[in-house]
Amino acid sequence: MHRLLCAAESLLTTHHTHRAPGCWVCRATLVSLLCLLLWDASGLDVWVMQHIASPAGFELTNNYWLSTVLHTGARNAAVVVFVCLWLLALVWPSNAHPQLGRRVQRVWLLLGVALSLMLISTLKAMSGVSCPWELSQFGGTAAYVSHWRFGVADNGSGGCFPGGHVSSAFGYVALLPGFLMAAEARIRSRARMALFALMVIGLALGVAQTLRGAHYPSHTLWTAWLCWVSAWAWYVLGEWLQVKCLRCPLKKTAHAHAQAGQNKTSQDKASPTQP
Numbered sequence: 001m002h003r004l005l006c007a008a009e010s011l012l013t014t015h016h017t018h019r020a021p022g023c024w025v026c027r028a029t030l031v032s033l034l035c036l037l038l039w040d041a042s043g044l045d046v047w048v049m050q051h052i053a054s055p056a057g058f059e060l061t062n063n064y065w066l067s068t069v070l071h072t073g074a075r076n077a078a079v080v081v082f083v084c085l086w087l088l089a090l091v092w093p094s095n096a097h098p099q100l101g102r103r104v105q106r107v108w109l110l111l112g113v114a115l116s117l118m119l120i121s122t123l124k125a126m127s128g129v130s131c132p133w134e135l136s137q138f139g140g141t142a143a144y145v146s147h148w149r150f151g152v153a154d155n156g157s158g159g160c161f162p163g164g165h166v167s168s169a170f171g172y173v174a175l176l177p178g179f180l181m182a183a184e185a186r187i188r189s190r191a192r193m194a195l196f197a198l199m200v201i202g203l204a205l206g207v208a209q210t211l212r213g214a215h216y217p218s219h220t221l222w223t224a225w226l227c228w229v230s231a232w233a234w235y236v237l238g239e240w241l242q243v244k245c246l247r248c249p250l251k252k253t254a255h256a257h258a259q260a261g262q263n264k265t266s267q268d269k270a271s272p273t274q275p
Contacts, residue, residue, distance in 0.1 A: 025232060032228070036221055045216035046144055049132045057139040058132075058213030070208040071165060078168030086110055112174030112234035116227045120167040123226070130156025133213035147218075162226060163219035165209055169202035170227035177235035199224070 039045075052058065060066055089106035101109075129147045134140035134156040142156030176198075179191035206220025 029225075029229060029232070032225055036218070036225055039218055039221065040146070040148065045218050048210070048217055049135075049138070049213070052211060053132070053138045053213060055137065055139060058211070060211045061133060061213055063212070066208045066212050070205055071212070071214075074205055075165060075168055082110075082113070085113075108238055109175050109178075112231060112238075113171050115234055116171040116174050116230045117167055119226060119230050120162055120164055120171070120223055123162055124159050124164050127161040128153055128158040129161040130154050130158050131160040131214050132210075132216055138213065147222075160215065161219055162223040163206060163209060163215045164223075165214075166202045166206045166220050166223050167227060169198050169205060170224045172198055173227050174231040174234055177232055178238075181235075 052060075089103065089110055092103065092106070094103040127147065128151065129145060130140075130142040132138065134142040135144055136142060137144075140156065142154045145152050145154040147161040173195065176191050176195055179187055180195070182188050182191070202224055203220065206215065206217070206223075209215040209220070210217055
């Protein structure tokens with residue numbers, strides 16, 4: 001395990017970081033994964049839903065605040081924010097900005113957000129797990145099937161795992177890794193505050209969906225974890241590409257200098273010796 005953490009540390013260490021971030025990132029990822037697996041093994045998903053619903057279903061399914069405000073309204077707000085961020089990234093001048101960076105950097109960050117959203121949407125489309133409000137014990141027709149039982153039908157509509165709605169908050173974690181690794185303590189502090197705010201918003205949206213019967217608690221937690229992993233994977237890829245692009249010109253220049261030196265040595269040897 002120590003070697004694994006050190007290897008990840010070497011991947012995440014960059015020239016502009018204040019310290020090697022690999023250890024705490026990997027520890028947070030592995031500890032949260034362990035907690036998720038323990039939650040799944042405990043069967044608490046069904047226990048929670050049984051304490052919210054009745055045989056007739058979920059009373060809060062069509063609640064105004066949960067359905068109209070925290071579901072439809074929050075989804076529309078997330079779309080507006082995403083479009084505005086793309087406009088800002090593309091319209092703002094291409095030159096570097098202290099906070100906004102260069103245009104290519106801004107686009108890369110937003111592509112990371114899009115990657116997280118597409119990851120969750122793809123997994124949902126492939127999932128055979130139905131939503132809690134479809135279970136027979138809550139007035140529906142589906143039987144409970146764990147999301148770990150791949151390919152097993154539950155007699156419902158499926159497409160419920162992981163939670164898609166909460167990705168409208170968790171997906172924006174992809175904007176933060178570079179700021180969490182910044183050299184300035186002030187920037188790191190603000191990034192941690194933004195991360196905390198996104199976690200709170202995402203969990204609030206997840207609780208709303210659970211109360212409505214739309215998702216088990218684990219659906220929200222798995223979306224948070226997947227978006228976290230996707231964000232850091234995109235960040236590492238970006239750092240690797242940046243280092244590769246920086247090294248290639250240097251290699252070419254060094255090769256050119258070496259070739260010029262060899263040519264000069266050959267010419268000196270070939271020239272006649274002066275008396």
